[in-house]
Amino acid sequence: MIxxxxxxxxxxxxxxxxxxxxxxxxxxxxxxxxxxxxxxLNESQLALNYKKNEIEKLSHALGYKFEDLFEE
Incomplete structure (x- = not known):
């Protein structure tokens, strides 16, 4: 879960x-x-509605590392 x-x-x-x-x-x-x-969204919705690679791309587009905004 993310x-x-x-x-x-x-x-x-x-x-x-x-x-x-x-x-x-x-x-x-x-x-x-x-x-x-x-x-x-809450965490359970995030896990259901978004793929990890989408979230990684979003983090990068916002100028952050995945780990700065999300955790698994």
């Missing part, structure tokens, strides 16, 4: 403009709505 630091993710994604979110979603190959929904 756990994430919810306040950090909410802040990082919440401070992005729609253009920035669209750019990130295109870069990592994730639908924009799925990226936005990440702000409101």
């Amino acid at each position: 756990f994430y630091q919810e306040p950090i993710i909410k802040d990082l994604l919440g401070n992005k403009t729609l253009d920035e979110l669209e750019s990130i979603s295109e870069t990592i190959g994730m639908k924009k709505i799925k990226l936005i929904e990440l702000k409101n």
Whole structure:
């Protein structure tokens, strides 16, 4: 199971403009709505709805290592 630091993710994604979110979603190959929904998920939803490689790409696109934002 993947756990994430919810306040950090909410802040990082919440401070992005729609253009920035669209750019990130295109870069990592994730639908924009799925990226936005990440702000409101709990850990069990994260494990069901997101693959580890998607989360790793997201971390990198936000300028962080996977380990800085998530843990297994």
